[in-house]
Amino acid sequence: MAYQAGSLKLALPKGRLLPSTAELLDEVDLGFSDYSDKTRQYRLKSTKFPYLSAKMFQEKDIPIQVAIGNYDLGICGLDWIEELLVRYPASALVKISNLNYGEGSVYVVASNQAEISSLDESLAKLNSWRIVSEYPNLAEVFALNRRMRKFSVFPVWGAAEVYPPEDAELAILWGKNENDLEAQGLVPLMRLIPANAFLIANRESLENKDLSQILGCLSLKFGAKQESLIYDLPEGQKVPVLDNSIQFAPKAQKQEKKIKLALPDGHQQPPTAEFLKKAGLKFQGYSEGILNRRPSTDLDYLSIKVIRPQDMPLQVANGNFDLAITGRDWLLDHLYRFPSSPVKKLLDLGFGMVKIVAAVSQDMPLANIDELRQLVQSGKLSPLRVASEYINIADNYLRDNRINPYKLIPTFGASEAFLPEDANLLIDNAQTGETLKQHNLKIIGVLFESSACLIGNKGSLDSSDKKQNIDLLIQMVRKALS
């Protein structure tokens, strides 16, 4: 991507690292006084260096944005930097310095309800591992380095802590410290990486552009020690000796009568709670603005966990849950990726209605997807950069509309802020379209409408042990619909 002459761009984190980063920028006087929790504005201009601008991102997006050269510099946690680098070691990303703030680390944890208290011991005992994590790349490298003989990594959008012990043996997640994890009923087995804030740079920017003034300012705050921050993942471990009957077949599903239900957290929680109340289903810890990740109920055949709606189709597909309430958007995104997945939509629940739309900047001289195709074909917008949380929906939409070539930029929230400078097309959900308008975007196509739905695992629906109770639940839900 062409840079404006002399302009420099900085990617700044939202969320966990924001207050300390704002403090740092203040102290070194970069002129970003608007950078705060309260700002509604994602784009910032430096009042001190006219050539310097900044944009706020989810922390997870920052290493990618810097690596692909959309931003010259970035500040984010070492955890997300390593998550990118372990999978893509050739990325154009340079770690400049530890900034000495940002608490917590990435830990490998098990549940205190499981009999896993030491990794070495368990590695010799267990044949097959399920690891759940927001850091799937770190999880895979961890499993390979520990020479796990068979493992599955489940990438999740969040709530990794609630999966063990039933739905995963291990979770790899961020925690403040060991005590904090123990308080959540987890056993920390290993500390992988500290989540310190780091200054990173795009390699080409560092080689070719004059970043000296900005680096000079920030260097006042560079960490004194440059010690290796990544804890050695032990290599050359002795291969655990197992008996020779290694089972390559997938773990047999335990036959139990309990129905496992997943409920959504986040903004889907209040309407879901209200709906369930209407259906006569009462849960303690899911309604009153208090979130218990394992709500309880009077129905003894039901066990419930609260997870991210994005993660539900995959979790229902692999049998961790029999039923879940999620959005049709996430179900479709899953089915586009895994067409023969054993997940089925059982009922539309009617609430949480959104449209999945394609949007571009209002400054773009086009009104529909056909005009966009012509623009891409003419070579004026090639490759088209597409930002979306729905990678598979976006991929499918672009293929169906014969848009070529394009590049998908997976995002982790606030995707509308990527346009116009860091992406040309947005595939996102919209309730009224107001947010899009505020960001100077316009809708050029509606892909489909999505609302909350009840989804189920086909195997569970056919299981003689579970069928009766599932039917009972569906009846109750149906009643609330009428």
Added chain:
Amino acid sequence: MENQKCKGMQDLLPDDMLKFRHIEDAFRTCCLEWGYQEVRTPTLEYLHLFTATGTLTPSMLGKVYSFLDWNGWSGERVVLRPDGTIPVARLYINNLICSEAAKGGGEERKELNNSLFTAKPSRLFYVTNIFAFEGTGRENRERWQCGAEFLGGAKFTADVEIILLAREVIRKLGFADIELQLSHAGLIKALIKELKLSSGEEAKVVSRVLDGDWQALMEAKSINPQLDKFLPQLLNLKGKSSSFLQNVKALSQQASSNLKSSLEDFINIATLLDSLSCSYEIDITAMRNFEYYTGVCFQLLADGEKIGGGGRYDDLVPLMSGRDIPACGFALYVDPIMKLLPSEREEGDKSGILVKGKNLSPEVITACFTLAQSLRNAGHTAELGFTTQKESSYRWIILVSGGETPFVLTDCEQKQQRDVASIAEILSILGEYR
């Protein structure tokens, strides 16, 4: 739009393919003559096939091309085959051991089951590509191998068989001056055991040695003074005959029985190679990444370039199947061999026949096709041409015009032309030159 080739992937052009097929043909011919049978395994395998045996290092597994299949919702990843041997071992376990057992019924079957532990040896070979990520993108990420595996070959005679087979293929390809380096993974592993380190320390020494850092062994040797008598000789000297190993044996009287039996095995192999006049160099330190080998291992070099290697891997099949089946094998690396081979086609080489129509009338076109077919039937290579094109690379050009003198035959080498009346006459002229 520019169509770019994926980084690290290679196109094989006609000249490359001539070399490729030349190597493949030499390899196939030798293998078939030694009684090996060809197999082919799929490009995709489950990742756990390669993690399950613990025989590939994490750093190697970290470079596999892995992804979720279309039904990968269980989180199980598949990989583009990163290694040639493990899939062949899987193929053998899945198909060849089982079919031995399945053939029999009733009592006969029971008997066969008992004899599974001495399952009939299988000699298998394959030509395959393997995939491994390479960070710079300057080296190939897809590499071709010609490999042979002797599954169930327990004795040192099997080791010598695969060494000689590998050498024979290389010789057939015209490499006169090849180096054969021998080492012994069992011996190295026994040596490390002699250091009597804690398991953590031992793992560190093993991984340093696997990366080619032999200093690790020398540093640790002070722990066991017995080692001082033969370790420096073993690591620093390069023996050219079994006598060298006999000398080491004499110096290592106090060593563990494990080390002695590895040494004995190595001596057997070296002695047999001596008596078959196969020259070699014993260089314990020449090997790297020999993690899955358990016995002798070897490398072939031409012009200082590694062009092949192999060895004994007795633990692999037991780890995968629980059946005690020893094995050894080798692979020749096609890419470096191609670089070393001279081009098959010389600059300005003329070959083949161009059948050219004087015009595009239906009679002439039909006559061209008929003539070309007759030429091909007689074993010639015949190309058809109806437009003006560069004709310099053909040995013969036949102009087809129909009418009175239907054919004009040009001998491009002698630069002579003559009229020819019939296809039979053309074939007879060409026959004389064959």
